[in-house]
Amino acid sequence: MGNSSNTINPWPFLLPALLLCILFFLIPTVNMVVLSLTTENGYGLDNFKLFFNTPHLTQALYRSIILAISATTIGSLVAWPLAYFIVFCVNKKWRPLFLLAILAPFWTSFTIRAFSWQLVLSDNGVMAWFFELITGISVTLGILYTMNASIFGLALFCSMLTTFTLYGALVSIDIKLIEAASNLGAKPLSIFKDIIFPLGLPGWMAGIFLSFIVCVGDYAVPTLLGGGLKPVLAQIMLSILKGTYDLSQAATIAIILAMTVILCGLPLIVYGLLRRNRLSV
Amino acid sequence: MNSLIVNKLMLSFLTIFFCFSLVVIYLPILVMIIFSFNSGKYQTLPFREPTFEWYISLIADNSFINSFFTSLMMASLASIFATILGFLAAYAFSKAKVPAHALLFGIVVCPLVIPMILIGIGMRLQIVSIGIEPALWLVLLGQTLYVLPLAVINLKNRIDKIPKSMEEASISLGSTRIKSIVLILAPICAPSIFATILLTFTFSFDEFVIAYFLTNFEITLPIRIWTSLVTGFEPKINAVGTAVFMFSLTLGLIAQFILLFKQTEIHKNRAQ
Numbered sequence: 001m002g003n004s005s006n007t008i009n010p011w012p013f014l015l016p017a018l019l020l021c022i023l024f025f026l027i028p029t030v031n032m033v034v035l036s037l038t039t040e041n042g043y044g045l046d047n048f049k050l051f052f053n054t055p056h057l058t059q060a061l062y063r064s065i066i067l068a069i070s071a072t073t074i075g076s077l078v079a080w081p082l083a084y085f086i087v088f089c090v091n092k093k094w095r096p097l098f099l100l101a102i103l104a105p106f107w108t109s110f111t112i113r114a115f116s117w118q119l120v121l122s123d124n125g126v127m128a129w130f131f132e133l134i135t136g137i138s139v140t141l142g143i144l145y146t147m148n149a150s151i152f153g154l155a156l157f158c159s160m161l162t163t164f165t166l167y168g169a170l171v172s173i174d175i176k177l178i179e180a181a182s183n184l185g186a187k188p189l190s191i192f193k194d195i196i197f198p199l200g201l202p203g204w205m206a207g208i209f210l211s212f213i214v215c216v217g218d219y220a221v222p223t224l225l226g227g228g229l230k231p232v233l234a235q236i237m238l239s240i241l242k243g244t245y246d247l248s249q250a251a252t253i254a255i256i257l258a259m260t261v262i263l264c265g266l267p268l269i270v271y272g273l274l275r276r277n278r279l280s281v
Numbered sequence: 282m283n284s285l286i287v288n289k290l291m292l293s294f295l296t297i298f299f300c301f302s303l304v305v306i307y308l309p310i311l312v313m314i315i316f317s318f319n320s321g322k323y324q325t326l327p328f329r330e331p332t333f334e335w336y337i338s339l340i341a342d343n344s345f346i347n348s349f350f351t352s353l354m355m356a357s358l359a360s361i362f363a364t365i366l367g368f369l370a371a372y373a374f375s376k377a378k379v380p381a382h383a384l385l386f387g388i389v390v391c392p393l394v395i396p397m398i399l400i401g402i403g404m405r406l407q408i409v410s411i412g413i414e415p416a417l418w419l420v421l422l423g424q425t426l427y428v429l430p431l432a433v434i435n436l437k438n439r440i441d442k443i444p445k446s447m448e449e450a451s452i453s454l455g456s457t458r459i460k461s462i463v464l465i466l467a468p469i470c471a472p473s474i475f476a477t478i479l480l481t482f483t484f485s486f487d488e489f490v491i492a493y494f495l496t497n498f499e500i501t502l503p504i505r506i507w508t509s510l511v512t513g514f515e516p517k518i519n520a521v522g523t524a525v526f527m528f529s530l531t532l533g534l535i536a537q538f539i540l541l542f543k544q545t546e547i548h549k550n551r552a553q
Contacts, residue, residue, distance in 0.1 A: 008296075013373035014385065017366040017429060021388050024426045028403030035406055059544070082302060085295040088286050096541035100534065105306055105526075107533025109487040111507055112522040116309035117520075119316060127314050156306065171445060178286060188286050196286070210394070217396020221491070234398050241494065247406055254402045261396065 015027065035251035047252040057236065057253070063147070065230040065260060067222065068215035070151045075158020076208050082159065083166040083200075087173075099167055106160050114224040117153055118144060121225070145227030153221040157214065162207030199212025202275070209268050215259055233257055298364055302319060317519035331408070335520035348505040353499060355417070359424040360482035362475060366425070367432025372462065375434070375440040376448070385545040393430040400427065401490035408495070415497045423491040429480035435480065436541070439467065472539050479536035483529050 009203050039046040086098045105113060120126045121144045128141050143149050175197065181191050219234040228235065233253060240250045287295065292440065302502055320332040339345055373379055374386055404423050420505065442465065447468040489503040500508075502525070509515050 005311055005506065008373075008377035010373040010377035010379045013369040013377065014379065015390055017370035017433070018385065020366065020422065020426050020429065021392070024404060024422055025400065026388065026393055027328075028400075028407040031407050031410060032403045035410070051370065078302070080300075081295055081298045085299045089292055089295055099541070100537055102306065104530060104534060105310060105539065107483055107537070108526045108529040109489075109506070111487075111489065111502060111503060111510065112313075112525055113309070115510055115518065115522060116313040119312045120309045126308075159302075161304075188288055191286055198446070213396055217398045219398060220507075234396075237398060237402060238493075241402065241405060251406055252403060252513060254399050258399055 007073060032238050032251045032254055036255045038248055041156045047248055048256070051249075051252055051256060057233075060231055060236050061256065062232045062236065064216055065264075066259070067147065067150055067154065067226075067232060068212050068264075070210045071154035071158050071215045072208055074151070075160075075211055076150045076162050076204065078155070078159035079162035079166050079204070079207060082163045083084055083170055084196075086163075086167060087170040095171065099164070102160060102163055106157075106164075110157075110218075110226070111220045113157075114153055117149075117156070117225055121149055121152075125201035144225065145228060145229070148231065150222045150226035150232075153225045154218060157221075158207075158211035161211050161214070162204065165207035165210070166200055166203045169200045173199050202272070205272065209265055212264055216257060216261055216264075313519050313526075314523045316516075317523045319519075326350055335517040336524075339517045339520045339524070342517070345502070345505060345517075348500050348502045351417070351437040351499055355421055355424060355492070356482045356486035357457040358421055359428060359485040360478050361501075362421075362425045362482045363369050363428045363432045363485075364436075366473065367429055367477065368436050368467075369468070370429075371433050371436035372466070375437050376445060382539045388543050390430040391423050392426055393434075397427065397469050397488075401494040404491065405494040415495050417496055417499045419495040420492050420501070423495050424485045424488050427488060428484050428492060429531055431484065435477045436470065436473060439470050443469055476536045483533045483536070486532075487525075487529060 005145055036047055037043050037045070080101060086095055086102075090098050118125070121141065122128075123140050123142065123144065125141075125144070127143075129141060131141075132138050177195055178191055180194060187193070217234055219232075219238050222232045222235055226232070233240075234257070237250055237253050237257075240253070313327075317335055318331045318333070319329055320334060323328045370389060374382070379385055388444055401423070404419070405415075408419060413419070447465055447469075448461045452458065456464070487503060488501075489507060492501045493507070494502055502521075506518065506521055507520055
């Protein structure tokens, strides 16, 4: 009996998916690396030197990183009280419903969500109107088309995403663990510090990592809420491909963006590996 | 259990925080829905007379209707392709001995942890360098790749929970491998398969970058909306936004309901 299970040949099942990934993902990635290293006279790092010597490109890279770090940080902090509330303050039966209430807008278009914030934040939008209604003073908000508006828009997204991953970690904590700690005299604060926080950490980290990836590569929120005057790297890539069409420059920017993700994600990955080793020991 | 972890003060803080977050999350969408029924060209309050003007002009606008049908077709095909490929791959990863398991699984789910714009750019540069014209069928394959990781992960989670003995029993009674997959495994996974189709459909329907990079003329709805947003405001955008929001929300919620509640059901069965 046990033998028959080993005779499944995985390749017919695996090949279609794998082929798609190789053709549309692996080969283009290799091609992109090659393109970024291609210069007028053979191969070299000239494209990268050019990138780092062009102030408006390095500034865009800087903005991308600041934007992603700010939004991810805010989102990850907001996620704790939200996930904590859903998991520990809501009846077990209703938990998925409360989670859905937070996640529902998540399933709709990124662009439309960013656009809907324009209606609220713009100088003659709902917020300014509401402010005037209460105080009687007409103000120019000046929020829309700034970096802060971008950070705000992405932070909202990050908090939803991190709440989702953190929820997954918190909901699987064994209640008996908490009850035991409490029976032995642990106060809520130390239960949080010694049980809930360490066990929620993997879910939290996963949320932070995914948030950062989305933020670094996003073009919609920076365009619709941040405006086009101080572009981030993703906006510049979009305009190159639809404008000047300098392919090796586009490839170079893409590689730099990928490196940014890898470099910023590295501490998290290393942490995850170390943690896994420690747990298995 | 509540009182062990959360005292009264914290409970009230968390409740207020949660409610406040809901307001922040839903406020702009509510505003957009209200504006979609507001007559007057400018997006300013106070509310004027209610009107269906924007919805009517939307239906009359061929560019929106055409792009909607393009998106519908792309998303339907991409979600079905991804679910089929995903199911097969998930089966292999779950039940067969795959050499270099971690590496191959990594390759298949990798598109999930890479910014979409990089995948889109990579494909665009690739087709340019081998001289293929941007076209709709490329968008279809690109979007299938984009939602494939979701399908594989979702379905693998489900297939992992099905004991091998089910299939082995049918095979020892004379069924073939294919037959036992189609007649036993697939029906057991049916709710998850349905949820996966819905989920991948929603993602593909809203996908922008790949469609933007891989086609020139036959545009999808997100591209049409994007063009209208960056080139100058049309009041009917509120109506489109509302319609798309409702559409995606309905599909997404159904999918999420199935996944979340099925999961709790499985946990329950296990506990018994």
